[in-house]
Amino acid sequence: MSNTVIEVSDIVTRFGTNIVHDGANLSVRQGEIYGLLGGSGSGKTTLLKQMIMLLHPQSGEISVLGQKLSTISRTDSAILRRNWGVLFQSGALYSSLTVAENVGIKLREYTDLPLKLIQDIVRMKINMVGLPETAAELYPAELSGGMVKRAALARALVMDPALLFLDEPTSGLDPVGAEAFDNLILELREILDLTVVMVTHDLDSIWSIVDRFAVLGEKKVIAEGTLNEIIENPQPIVRQFFGGIRGRIRSQNGK
Ligand SMILES: Nc1ncnc2c1ncn2[C@@H]1O[C@H](COP(=O)(O)OP(=O)(O)OP(=O)(O)O)[C@@H](O)[C@H]1O
Numbered sequence: 577m578s579n580t581v582i583e584v585s586d587i588v589t590r591f592g593t594n595i596v597h598d599g600a601n602l603s604v605r606q607g608e609i610y611g612l613l614g615g616s617g618s619g620k621t622t623l624l625k626q627m628i629m630l631l632h633p634q635s636g637e638i639s640v641l642g643q644k645l646s647t648i649s650r651t652d653s654a655i656l657r658r659n660w661g662v663l664f665q666s667g668a669l670y671s672s673l674t675v676a677e678n679v680g681i682k683l684r685e686y687t688d689l690p691l692k693l694i695q696d697i698v699r700m701k702i703n704m705v706g707l708p709e710t711a712a713e714l715y716p717a718e719l720s721g722g723m724v725k726r727a728a729l730a731r732a733l734v735m736d737p738a739l740l741f742l743d744e745p746t747s748g749l750d751p752v753g754a755e756a757f758d759n760l761i762l763e764l765r766e767i768l769d770l771t772v773v774m775v776t777h778d779l780d781s782i783w784s785i786v787d788r789f790a791v792l793g794e795k796k797v798i799a800e801g802t803l804n805e806i807i808e809n810p811q812p813i814v815r816q817f818f819g820g821i822r823g824r825i826r827s828q829n830g831k
């Protein structure tokens with residue numbers, strides 16, 4: 577059986593009177609690319625933030641790499657935080673820092689590595705995400721949208737995390753850029769043995785790189801599984817998402 581690395585059990589999330597999750601469950605297995613899907617406001621980003629301890633559900637439990645987040649000690653949470661990288665919805669880089677400085681920030685903050693070694697690691701990560709060496713000295717305003725995403729990805733991977741969290745990584749990219757970014761994630765998952773959780777609206781990503789995913793709706797996870805499993809799901813909200821995709825899959829499979 578596959579190892580579960582993230583388990584979300586029966587979480588309830590409220591902001592004032594706004595109930596966002598009311599008994600949501602899912603589990604992410606070692607080594608998979610796991611998608612979070614759902615309409616705008618369905619609580620995808622909130623759930624992602626709860627997985628990385630930026631927000632906390634009112635009840636229920638989230639376990640990450642075997643640690644229960646509701647009762648985790650300060651020491652264990654510090655260790656856990658080093659074990660994941662995050663690329664937020666905006667992909668925000670510090671505008672006053674160069675790409676190299678942005679990528680190296682966690683190494684300077686969390687380690688005592690000598691500057692020369694930090695520079696070497698940063699150069700390696702910049703290269704790994706497919707940016708040219710010359711990008712290292714550029715400022716965020718001097719980058720294209722796709723380059724910003726890649727730089728933010730290099731920063732997320734700088735501590736060699738086991739887990740990578742991505743919130744809408746391909747939003748704002750054109751289809752070619754989005755496909756290239758998807759392929760990069762796929763490649764890095766293989767090379768770095770990553771488990772990836774990604775929020776996405778992009779049906780192309782779901783189709784080409786996501787192994788399993790959850791559909792959020794009605795304050796719950798209304799469907800969880802592979803694309804082939806979920807397109808058979810008869811619930812109207814699920815059907816809404818995959819209106820045309822089923823026919824497309826059938827025709828690609830030659831059925
Ligand atoms: N810090 C917060 N304080 C108050 N309400 C919040 C907060 N964060 C999120 N919410 C509310 O929780 C709900 C879910 O928001 P969330 O950002 O998780 O949605 P989402 O599924 O990521 O949507 P989108 O696809 O538009 O990014 C929304 O109603 C939002 O207003």
Ligand SMILES: [Mg+2]
Pocket residue numbers: 620621622665743775
């Ligand atoms: Mg969101």
